Amino acid sequence: MxxxxxxxxxxxxxxxxxxxxxxxxxxxxxxxxxxxxxxxxxxxxxxxxxxxPSKDAIIAEIAIRRRASEDALMDSLHALPDPVGAIVALARTLVEALETDEGAADRRVGTQIWAEALHEPEMRGHVVAGLAVPIRHVTALVARAQELGQFDRSQSPDALARALIAAFHGTVLQKLWQPELPIEPMVTSLQALVNGLAKSGNKRRR
Amino acid sequence: MxxxxxxxxxxxxxxxxxxxxxxxxxxxxxxxxxxxxxxxxxxxxxxxxxxxPSKDAIIAEIAIRRRASEDALMDSLHALPDPVGAIVALARTLVEALETDEGAADRRVGTQIWAEALHEPEMRGHVVAGLAVPIRHVTALVARAQELGQFDRSQSPDALARALIAAFHGTVLQKLWQPELPIEPMVTSLQALVNGLAKSGNKRRR
Amino acid sequence: MxxxxxxxxxxxxxxxxxxxxxxxxxxxxxxxxxxxxxxxxxxxxxxxxxxxPSKDAIIAEIAIRRRASEDALMDSLHALPDPVGAIVALARTLVEALETDEGAADRRVGTQIWAEALHEPEMRGHVVAGLAVPIRHVTALVARAQELGQFDRSQSPDALARALIAAFHGTVLQKLWQPELPIEPMVTSLQALVNGLAKSGNKRRR
Amino acid sequence: MxxxxxxxxxxxxxxxxxxxxxxxxxxxxxxxxxxxxxxxxxxxxxxxxxxxPSKDAIIAEIAIRRRASEDALMDSLHALPDPVGAIVALARTLVEALETDEGAADRRVGTQIWAEALHEPEMRGHVVAGLAVPIRHVTALVARAQELGQFDRSQSPDALARALIAAFHGTVLQKLWQPELPIEPMVTSLQALVNGLAKSGNKRRR
DNA sequence: GATGAATGAGCCTTCATTCAT
DNA sequence: TATGAATGAAGGCTCATTCAT
Missing domain, CATH: 1.10.10.60 (Homeodomain-like)
Structure with missing residues (x-):
């Protein structure tokens, strides 16, 4: 007992x-x-x-919990009927989170996990597995957008999803390095990137 | 003597x-x-x-040298007559560098500098200043593309440049975490991102 | 708790x-x-x-404790009714202490503090403040002896006290360098120095 | 060659x-x-x-040279016809030397040698041998003063010489710790110590 | 169970000394 | 011969972890 x-x-x-x-x-x-x-x-x-049992165990637990919370975030995307809008919304959510102390702190730790993942296989496992989740979701959204004729069908949905998430991650880094920068231009530009795919898709279809 | x-x-x-x-x-x-x-x-x-004088001084020197070598890389872009092509070429160069042991090692260290920059003001200085260089170059290329009617003129060239570089950085991370992934889809997707801007630009102009 | x-x-x-x-x-x-x-x-x-917190802190603490223990020694002198006798007793006490291992070790450390005080301001502070205590006591004894007509009144009590303590310190050094020397002649000679002041005082007054 | x-x-x-x-x-x-x-x-x-050959050898050489220069100083005392005056002159010379930068520096090093002599047998040898020289000279002066009826004959000349030199050494220390103190009271008090022996000697003889 | 004093391997750095040039 | 770069043993101190109370 x-x-x-x-x-x-x-x-x-x-x-x-x-x-x-x-x-x-x-x-x-x-x-x-x-x-x-x-x-x-x-x-x-x-x-x-x-x-x-150890400091490393605390770090590992933090990595695990970050994954869990990101997974939860991803699940909230599914419901949206408009895939392109969902991707843009995701971008906005990720960047806006950095405006809160809590969110920024969380990402700062996340960034360290990214660096640690280069040396620690276990950490790398967490990062790769954690990365797979948004990729899967965005891939689904991209594929859906392609089905709907909103995106160019000639591109691999998975590769496109990776590129989009790369842009999100890179933007997170920039905001962490320069918290004084306003997020609106960042979000707008990410949106332009997404819309570019959309419009280029539209255009090709003609 | x-x-x-x-x-x-x-x-x-x-x-x-x-x-x-x-x-x-x-x-x-x-x-x-x-x-x-x-x-x-x-x-x-x-x-x-x-x-x-210290271990930290070695780390600082490495940060300085990374900046210098990236600055040099950037300078090689200017000459190209086709700005959109130049941006795509930059993306390819950055990603392809990761296929060599030397380039990958260099970026692995760079990634740690990114993480360190969150806590060490001096490191942050190097990273922010180092980031400014490619942003400046890509901004110039974007502006040139807008002038040439290849890119949508409604977007801020600087913000667009930041987003593109974010995508490049994020892609570097992904390749470092999963070196087994082929780079061609990555480059192709980045190219799609760039071309999306181009085509959307064309389209709007009509 | x-x-x-x-x-x-x-x-x-x-x-x-x-x-x-x-x-x-x-x-x-x-x-x-x-x-x-x-x-x-x-x-x-x-x-x-x-x-x-550091080796230096240990040394500093030792310097502080030496002062405290010497202060305590000084306090035991006050009570004596005979000031000249008290000074002689002090001399004997200081020199006799060197015959014990403990006392000799204590003074050996004290001697290093004396040397260190030449370079380390903090140490100098301890030494100067520590020196002030016996000087104050012996000055009081000298002044009392002058009042009683036992010492020459023409000399500054403070300066005389300093000279006597100088003789005690110098004698401590000699005993530390040559522990094999007997202390009795040393004490006797210091006593002669003190008595010399006394007798010269008597004589002048006539 | x-x-x-x-x-x-x-x-x-x-x-x-x-x-x-x-x-x-x-x-x-x-x-x-x-x-x-x-x-x-x-x-x-x-x-x-x-x-x-080593840092220690430099220190040893300095110790040796200090001895030599002090020996030379002692030799200058012999000639004086008045032994009591000679002792007082020695005291003055020693203390006045501390007013020059060179002399003070020399004594500061000397003080470190004193401290070092507690641990290093070789240093101890230098210090003890160096001490013997002034003791020998002052002993001779004391003995001469006793012969002349100026000093009390009941005291051992050697022990008295040691006590006087102790007083000189202690005074040197005080001046090094507090260079701001004027030397005149110091010299006067040392003189009083010497004269005390003289007068007490005179008195006893009656 | 909780506490925090104790442990000790190991870290960064210094510095007397040597020796190739 | 003179130089100063190189050597490497050793020093002071930290910190993740353990365990007696």
Whole structure:
């Protein structure tokens, strides 16, 4: 019979994860010490290690949770009847999220995971698997747009989806590096990129 | 009167930088120890410190050199008479570079610099300044294409350039995470993005 | 609510200080490594750094404690009714302390602090402030002896006190350099110096 | 046939010694690096090591030269017909020397040698042997004063000489710690100490 | 269970000394 | 012979992790 309930346990884990995330967003994974995390959350060293076996495990858990939250975001796209609009809406959502402290912090951590994925196979697994989800969704939207005659059919939907997501990711980076830049031109340009595909598709069809 | 010529000294610095770059590409900045760099290049501890005052200085130097080499790449674009073609050529060049070990390693380090730039103001300075160069070039190309009637004139050339470069950067990330993916679809899709702008431009003008 | 009581914590600090003091007395500040101190006390590296932020902080603490213990010694002089006797007693106490291992070690460290005070402003502060205490006490004793007609009134009590303490310090040095020398002649000679002032005082007054 | 003359060689050694002495006076033996010495004198590393096998050898040489220069000072005392006056003159000479930069620097280095002598047998040898010289001279002066009926004959001349030199050394320390203090009261008080012996001697004889 | 003091491997850097040029 | 670049042992200190209380 456990001394603490599973729910309490989950709460505690979440507290630790959030304290760690705040530290990581501020300092990066490697400059953040366990001490920082412990101080940030008002924990004790032993307390943290009761819930996570190591610092790396905390980082891994954060990577897993980011995937989960992004997956949830993707699911909200499906419903839209207009695939081109859905893609544009996705772009806007991603970029607008960076205007909130929480969203920016989340992405800052995400960016570190991107870098870490180059060296840590496990991290790479998370990133690649996490990337697959939006790609799958956008691919579906692109394919649907092609079916509807809105997009050029000669292009691979998957490759096009990857290019669009690349543009979204690159835009996220630019906004993180220069938070002072307004997002509207960024969103508008991404929209132009998407509409370009649409119009070029229209045009070809003639 | 130094025993060592400036050229020899520069060579030595480059040797150290290259050894460090190999280590950083393999392990990341923080997992790489000075010992690693020293072993990689067959140096001695003191020898490295004669040329660089600290590990951070080596990292900073690498960031500076990446900028310089990218600046050089950008300069090669100017000459092209066809601006749209030049943008597509740039995309291809960037992505193709990742197929070589050297180019991939270079970009892996670059990606870490991107992540580091979120926390280190100096690094951020390098990244933002480094980003400005391709933006300036691509902006010029976009503006030229607009003048020539190849691109939609209603969009801000600067914002469009940022979006295109975002797409290039995002594509670089994807290739680094999944080096096994073929680059041709990536380049083709980027080309579709660029051409979309072109065609949409044509269309609007009618 | 700390697991460790303040008393236990103070004990731990004292243990570290004592181990360090033994090392410093044996090897000097600079030849003593943190490893030496750690080995001497059977500590761990991190354990020491939980109580002191740096090696210099340990040295500073030792300087502070030496002052405190000397201050305490000085306070014991005040009560004596005979000022000349009190000065002589002080001389004897200082020199006799060097016959014990503990006292000699303490003074060996003190001598290093004297040397260090020439370069380190903080150390100089400790030494000058520490010196002020015996000077103040001996000055009071000299002034009292002058009032009682035991000392020549034409001399500045402060300057005389400084000279006497100088003689005590110089004698400490000699005993540390040549521990094999007997202390009795040293004490006797210091006594002669003090008595000389006394008798010259008597004589002048006639 | 040596490439450089012995005279040139001796000059070079002296240059190195002097550069080292300046550094040691400023920073202490241990905080001074060979680099400091090399920079101070405008030497090259190899150049210094051609003349001295190690840093310790430079320190040892300085200790030896200090002895020699003090020996020379002592020899100048012998001639004086008035032994009590000679002792007072010695005190004055020692303290006044501290008013010049050169003399103060010399003594600052000397003080470090005193501290070093506690740990380094070789240094201790220099200090003890160096101390013996003034003791011998002052002992002779004290003995002579006793013969002349100027000093109390009941005291050991050697012990008295040690006590006087102790007072001189202690005064040197005080002046080095507080260079802002005027020397006149110091000299006057030392004089009072010496005269005390004299007058007490006179008195006893009655 | 919770706490936080203790552990110790390992990190970055320095610096006396050597030796190729 | 003079130079100063190179060497590498060792130093002070950090920090993820453990475990006695």
């Amino acid at each position: 456990p001394r603490i309930t599973p729910a309490r346990r989950a709460d505690r884990r979440a507290e630790i994860i959030n304290a760690a995330r705040r530290c990581f967003a501020r300092l990066g994974f490697h400059r953040t010490t366990m001490r920082d995390i412990i101080a940030e959350g008002g924990f004790s060293a032993g307390g943290v290690y009761r819930h996570f | 130094p025993r060592i010529t400036p050229a020899r000294r520069a060579d030595r610095r480059a040797e150290i930088i290259n050894a460090a770059r190999r280590c950083f590409a393999r392990l990341g900045f923080h997992r790489t120890t000075m010992r690693d760099i020293i072993a990689e290049g067959g140096f001695s501890a003191g020898g490295v410190y004669r040329h660089f | 700390p697991r460790i009581t303040p008393a236990r914590r103070a004990d731990r600090r004292a243990e570290i200080i004592n181990a360090a003091r033994r090392c410093f007395a044996r090897l000097g500040f600079h030849r003593t490594t943190m490893r030496d101190i750690i080995a001497e006390g059977g500590f761990s590296a991190g354990g020491v750094y939980r109580h002191f | 040596p490439r450089i003359t012995p005279a040139r060689r001796a000059d070079r050694r002296a240059e190195i010694i002097n550069a080292a002495r300046r550094c040691f006076a400023r920073l202490g033996f241990h905080r001074t690096t060979m680099r400091d010495i090399i920079a101070e004198g405008g030497f090259s590393a190899g150049g210094v090591y051609r003349h001295f």
